[in-house]
Amino acid sequence: MAPSEHQQAPPPMTKILERCLVAPAPGTVKPSALPLTFFDYIFLPFHPVQRVFFYELPCSRLLFLSDHLPHLKLSLSLALLEFRPLAGSLVLPPQCSSPEVRCGDGDAVEFTVAECSDNFHYLAGNHARDAARLHPLVPQLLLPGVGSRRAPVLALQATIFPGVGVAVGIAVQHAVADGSTSAHFLKTWAATCRLGRKGVLGVSCVGGPPTYDRTVIRDPMRLGRTFLADLQMLREDSRMEAWDLAGRSDIVRGTFIVTNEKIQQLSQRFTSKTSLECSPYTLASGLVWVCLVKAKGLDDVGGDTTEHFGFVTGCRARMDPQAPATYFGNCLGICCVEASRSDLVGEDGAVAASTAIRKVIRGVEERGGAFRGAENWIRDIFRLAALGILTVAGSPKLGMYQVDFGWGRPRKVEMVSIERTGAMSIAEAKEEEGGGLEFGLVLPREEMARFSGFFADGLKQLSCSWS
Structure with missing residues (x-):
């Protein structure tokens, strides 16, 4: 407890x-x-x-x-x-x-x-x-x-x-x-x-x-x-402040794990609906995105609108010639996913979300795809921040749970700064917690409670579907 x-x-x-x-x-x-x-x-x-x-x-x-x-x-x-x-x-x-x-x-x-x-x-x-x-x-x-x-x-x-x-x-x-x-x-x-x-x-x-x-x-x-x-x-532009929750007294932080078992069930459901394959990152992120859209109550707003999901993609291996893996500095491209709100809150919302994310990732993997529309990246960041885009911080590929000073691996790693950047953090989940992926969110307390309910229900429905 x-x-x-x-x-x-x-x-x-x-x-x-x-x-x-x-x-x-x-x-x-x-x-x-x-x-x-x-x-x-x-x-x-x-x-x-x-x-x-x-x-x-x-x-x-x-x-x-x-x-x-x-x-x-x-x-x-x-x-x-x-x-x-x-x-x-x-x-x-x-x-x-x-x-x-x-x-x-x-x-x-x-x-x-x-x-x-x-x-x-x-x-x-x-x-x-x-x-x-x-x-x-x-x-x-x-x-x-x-x-x-x-x-x-x-x-x-x-x-x-x-x-x-x-x-x-x-x-x-x-x-x-x-x-x-x-x-x-x-x-x-x-x-x-x-x-x-x-x-x-x-x-x-x-x-x-x-x-x-x-x-x-x-x-x-x-x-x-x-x-x-x-x-x-844009030096006087304040639109990025829409992301910043710091200073509010009702803000809470929560961690949610999509285990390897649940990712496998997500994959089975996705494949049965689309006949396609999808990465664990895409499947789990799609589920979290859908639960967050529902938690914000946006499905109760009249009319159908577009929801946005943003992530960065590593460009070291996508440069021509490639940059070394040990290159010091930033080497990230900006990606934006769009999906209909009605699709995300529908019966197959997680499938719709993962399909949209998968499509953008496939576009990045094409030759030159990582830099398509790159000239607009700065302006897009400010524009999408004002729209409340959900972004991703971190990556399971970073291996932050491998940082061991001689005391063993960390019990927990938290990205504190996500409360100022409109992001959910993502990392590898520890094997003792079922492996898979770990997501961190910072939300107003009532919104976090709603998200937790939708997330638990989503995992429960997966178990019922494939039991």
Whole structure:
């Protein structure tokens, strides 16, 4: 049974124990400046990405500070030796011209150490939880242009729950690092820490060192110039604020799992209706999209309208020539799916949703398909945000549950920043929970309750159909 909120007395508190700066280890020869590409420009208006990793670690505050914390700091310094731009600053010159990451001898990453009296298991659960309770566990970063044309790229925090566990929080500028780059850094930092505790010294770059060669990103469509012009034109546009739920007192966070068994049942139903095959990502996302449309009550609105679902697609392997898997930066394309509201709330709504998502993915897989309509990406983001498009953050391919600092794999990984970006998070579900896919949502409390009901009913109907 999930811990109830009335059990949390006295009110939970988070106490800052230390704020320090961790610099890259000496000897780095990484770039002193790293220009952004048109892929990076897409995410300049987005809030920093915040994640928190919960680990079970039943040790005292004293043991954590004396034993575990020094290893975290040393391994971070060593990891920054390879991921040097993360210690730098994102600089946005006037008129948005030539944004870049600048690195200097005095660069360092702010690292906060805190102690929290909140209920670790409540925060790391799947049930609906007060979204604001996770805020103290992640560091804050300002976007460049908010008070300054320069902003740190990365900030980190370790929060100890004495005798129970530890939470590692990260905030990173999306315009500098996509999910693949963030996962590459986190796994390298964690592996360096884990192996260091076993006496193995040196950086352990998981998958190889990052690649900083910007010449692999070609721009024959001159998207960089188009995107910068659009960003300048839209600099006072507030439509993306329609996504932002931060600050509302009725916001809760919930996690929903579509197990491998349920995905198989979804696949059987989809194939029986369409005679087509569909990926687990598409099937599960379609189900969640439909449940969310129903939860918002949009099916009660008169007239039929169009619903929108947005996701990003990895472009490293879709470049010509291909960019290496270890390329540092963003390399994502923007995709939008449209479907009739009446189709989504109908008897075969999940099939209709998955069919629409599948069609767009198939279009991306065609030669040049990932860049079809790319010149409109910036303007489309602002336009669709105002329409309340549901977007996807994260990917099961990132393997965030593999980030192990030596305490075992995380009990839970949460993407805190989705409450500001109109997104649902997606990750691989743990095998002990049935495998499959894990979805995170942040919604008003009543809407979350409705969604939970529709989601449970949808899974139950699958069991009845194929029992």
